[in-house]
Amino acid sequence: MAEAGLMARGIFIIGAGSMAEAFIRGVTARGAMAPERVAVVNRRRPERIAELSARYGVREAASWAEMSAAGLVVVAVKPGDVGDALAQAAPFLTGQPVLSFAAGVPISYMQEKIGRRSPVVRTMPNIPVAVQAGVTAVAFDEQIRPQDREDVLFLLRQLGEVVELPETRMDAVTALCGSGPGFLCYILEAMEDAAADMGFTRDEARRLLVQTLAGTAEVLRAWGISPAELRARVTSPNGTTHAGVTAMEQAGLKHVVAAALTAAARRAEELGRTYRG
Numbered sequence: 001m002a003e004a005g006l007m008a009r010g011i012f013i014i015g016a017g018s019m020a021e022a023f024i025r026g027v028t029a030r031g032a033m034a035p036e037r038v039a040v041v042n043r044r045r046p047e048r049i050a051e052l053s054a055r056y057g058v059r060e061a062a063s064w065a066e067m068s069a070a071g072l073v074v075v076a077v078k079p080g081d082v083g084d085a086l087a088q089a090a091p092f093l094t095g096q097p098v099l100s101f102a103a104g105v106p107i108s109y110m111q112e113k114i115g116r117r118s119p120v121v122r123t124m125p126n127i128p129v130a131v132q133a134g135v136t137a138v139a140f141d142e143q144i145r146p147q148d149r150e151d152v153l154f155l156l157r158q159l160g161e162v163v164e165l166p167e168t169r170m171d172a173v174t175a176l177c178g179s180g181p182g183f184l185c186y187i188l189e190a191m192e193d194a195a196a197d198m199g200f201t202r203d204e205a206r207r208l209l210v211q212t213l214a215g216t217a218e219v220l221r222a223w224g225i226s227p228a229e230l231r232a233r234v235t236s237p238n239g240t241t242h243a244g245v246t247a248m249e250q251a252g253l254k255h256v257v258a259a260a261l262t263a264a265a266r267r268a269e270e271l272g273r274t275y276r277g
């Protein structure tokens, strides 16, 4: 008889924080994974597991040994805790994929910690995965079996878009998509401040700006056009958008944004080096 696949064997999650919760919510929301097939362990806060059980129906793992039977092990701990968590997990791994959300932690480091007992899947999600509208970049190591790869992609798609990339692109995608919501929010903060100066209340400004952002993203997607084309469509000759964009150009906004992305990618690379020994 063929060995049961990843989906039938269920998921073992190490860590019960925000990313674990976003993943659980995503994979259980539309029935991709039955919640009773998801087992969770946490380090110090048992109340977090109780919360996740109450909200989603997942269960506390009876012990770390339960991991052996799982089809997928998810490491949802802070980057600095990945080494300890994987060293603790290693004896219980039986060749099922180990998926990590940790920013900057390379596959080679994780493989070393688990004594190469399982294929590793390195991901970089962004915060909108919490509402199933995220982007997750994913890099597989070569050992992954084709069916496991398909199952992992299916599960990650429950959190939003999935983009498969070589691991060498992870620092750049961390800057673009991992930090991206932070950069867009910084621009919105500036627009909110300007709106306050124009006499709007914070609440009014936020309602207006959030819908402007969401609507712009929606129209870009629906019409399949580039940001430059959409900008051209809203820019009347010598009109208001033209005046505003000219002020942005004069202030060097494109250079500022390029510098921000370069700084973020460089920092991702520096953080990654911590794990290269």
Ligand SMILES: NC(=O)C1=CN([C@@H]2O[C@H](COP(=O)(O)OP(=O)(O)OC[C@H]3O[C@@H](n4cnc5c(N)ncnc54)[C@H](OP(=O)(O)O)[C@@H]3O)[C@@H](O)[C@H]2O)C=CC1
Pocket: 014, 015, 016, 017, 018, 019, 020, 041, 042, 043, 044, 045, 046, 048, 076, 077, 078, 079, 081, 084, 085, 088, 101, 102, 103, 124, 125, 126, 127, 178
């Ligand atoms: N949040 C985000 O926007 C994003 C997060 N990520 C990545 O996701 C990962 C998780 O982040 P996040 O969920 O925000 O972190 P949290 O701090 O919310 O959660 C981490 C959890 O891991 C638990 N933990 C730590 N070490 C162990 C261990 N050895 N065994 C069992 N449990 C352990 C902690 O337990 P306790 O608190 O009880 O000690 C805590 O519940 C990070 O690596 C981060 O880089 C990636 C992209 C975006």
Ligand SMILES: O=C(O)[C@@H]1CCC=N1
Pocket: 103, 174, 178, 179
């Ligand atoms: O700021 C950070 O370092 C992490 C990685 C991507 C989003 N947050």
